[in-house]
Amino acid sequence: MAIDIPEHLISLERSAVAEQRKAMAEPYTQEAWAPWREAAAAFQAAVAAHAEAAGVSRYELEMAVKQAVLYAEPEDD
Secondary structure, eight states: OOOOOHHHHHHHHHHHHHHHHHHHHOOOOOHHHHHHHHHHHHHHHHHHHHHHHHHHHHHHHHHHHHHHTTTOOOOOO
């Protein structure tokens, strides 16, 4: 069964990935990693809420979103 992935979850995960990349590009500090932790927490909360509302597995939804973001097909220009 394919899971319907709302665009807001894709956007939240893209933000979390971008913040993680920024954080990893610098030496570790609490302040530098705070935006990534906040973005990741927002993504996790949204996944949990959507999974419960849609009656789907939170884990399967999260993995589907991560796969869609990390292994996205390149867009045609």
